[in-house]
Amino acid sequence: MKCWARSVSGCCTTQSREHYITKGLFSGKIVKVKNAPFLGGGMKQLSKASLTRKCLCKKHNELLSIFDDEAIRFGKALEYALNLSLERRHSKQKKFSVHNKHIDREKLTRWFVKTFLGLYEFFQYPPAVVESELARLVYSRNKKVANSIQLNIEMQKNENFDIKQVVSVAPLEENGATVGMVVELYGIRLQGIFNQEDSIRNKPLKLKFHEQSKGLSCIVAIS
Structure with missing residues (x-):
C-alpha cells in the first residue's frame, strides 16, 4: 500500500489513485501541463484521466474531497x-x-499541502518539513493549518489575467531543501511556503477586478 497519510492513521486495504491536480478544476478532458517535474518539464497536453498516481489508500483519499471542492470553488x-x-x-x-466571492483559506491551504504531497517526490530536493508532519497538517482536526503555511498570490499589479486550461508547477528551493511550491491555476499563481512553527499570522488575500475608469467590479477574498 502506497499512502503518504499512513503516519496519520491506519490505512484501509484498497489502493486508490490521486490526481496530481484536482480534476474538477478543468472542464475539458485535455489539460496543458507546463513545467511539471513528473513529466520532465516543458509543455505537454494530457488527458485528465492520465494525471494520477498511486500515493493514497482509498480511506485517506476520500477524506480529501472537501479540500478539492474548495479549490474548485476558487x-x-x-x-x-x-x-x-x-x-x-x-x-x-x-x-x-461590487460583487464579492469568499474562499475558505483553511480549506484551500490544506488543498495546497495535499497537492504538494502528491508531487514532492519528483522535486530535486527533499521537503524542509517532513512528509509525516505535512500529512498531519492536512488531516488535523484541531490545528489551524493556515498558521503553518504562508500562502500568497504571486501576481503583479495591472498584470493581464486570462483563464487558461493550463497547470504549471515549480518547487521553491533554499539551502538544499524544498521549502514550498508555486502552482499556477486559471492564470493565477499560488505560492505556499512551509514553516516549522505555528507562527504565521496571515492577512486576507484579495484579488480585485477593476474596470479601468469605471472602478472596482469584483473581489475574490481568501480568508
Missing part, C-alpha cells in the same frame, strides 16, 4: 469574476455594484 470564483468583467467592459453604466 476556480469558479475566478471564472465568475472574469465573465463579469468582460460583461461590464462594454456597458454604458458609469459605476457598478
